Amino acid sequence: MKCSVCSNEIIEKYCSNCGQYFKDSRVTSITILWGLFDSFFSLEKSIFMNIKIALSEPKTIVSNYWKGFRKYYFTPFQFFTIASLSLLINYYLFNNFLGLSLSVNNISSHFAILVLNIILLTLYSSLIYLKFKKNIFEHLILNIYNVSLWTILFVPISMTSSLVLDNTDIARFFFIPFHLLILIWNSKVFKLRKLKRFLFVIINLSLFYGTLLFLIFYSNL
Numbered sequence: 001m002k003c004s005v006c007s008n009e010i011i012e013k014y015c016s017n018c019g020q021y022f023k024d025s026r027v028t029s030i031t032i033l034w035g036l037f038d039s040f041f042s043l044e045k046s047i048f049m050n051i052k053i054a055l056s057e058p059k060t061i062v063s064n065y066w067k068g069f070r071k072y073y074f075t076p077f078q079f080f081t082i083a084s085l086s087l088l089i090n091y092y093l094f095n096n097f098l099g100l101s102l103s104v105n106n107i108s109s110h111f112a113i114l115v116l117n118i119i120l121l122t123l124y125s126s127l128i129y130l131k132f133k134k135n136i137f138e139h140l141i142l143n144i145y146n147v148s149l150w151t152i153l154f155v156p157i158s159m160t161s162s163l164v165l166d167n168t169d170i171a172r173f174f175f176i177p178f179h180l181l182i183l184i185w186n187s188k189v190f191k192l193r194k195l196k197r198f199l200f201v202i203i204n205l206s207l208f209y210g211t212l213l214f215l216i217f218y219s220n221l
């Protein structure tokens with residue numbers, strides 16, 4: 001049997017050139033059931049595996065993308081897609097993320113939270129980690145990874161707090177650990193001594209919250 005993609009001879013069940021799988025049988029009900037089952041669980045497995053890597057080794061996944069390697073780990077855009085889907089489900093069910101409800105009632109507003117966080121945090125990480133000579137787009141990649149990761153992980157926390165707490169204003173305090181964790185994960189990608197890392201994260205957090213408070217104060221005037 002020759003491979004339908006690259007006309008290579010297929011030995012056993014795989015094409016040694018492109019990796020295409022071949023099974024010599026017609027489509028039956030079993031094929032369909034197995035196809036559904038397999039795609040659902042392999043998707044779930046790969047999402048779980050990628051979240052685990054991003055959580056335990058942020059440096060590995062981010063610098064792999066920076067260096068140009070693809071198609072093994074999820075790209076930042078796949079993380080972003082999963083994060084926006086999680087937020088969409090979160091808003092559909094509870095109408096707030098960590099106590100922050102959005103007045104604009106359309107799909108793009110949940111998107112705004114992600115994008116705004118990513119843009120602001122990208123500006124600050126480019127400033128703070130200036131001496132590591134990464135360009136703004138490399139910082140953008142870093143922040144898409146980490147903002148998406150922590151959004152995915154905070155969606156269940158947000159949903160739980162909506163179920164448990166009567167007053168969702170309290171849930172807004174969860175934004176502090178949310179941003180702190182993103183900033184710590186950003187710092188993990190750079191080679192730093194412990195004390196310096198601590199200082200960088202604290203400066204980053206103060207600048208970020210300083211800007212947010214300024215914006216909130218200014219918009220209320």
Ligand SMILES: [Zn+2]
Nearest residue numbers: 003006015018
């Ligand atoms: Zn092939």
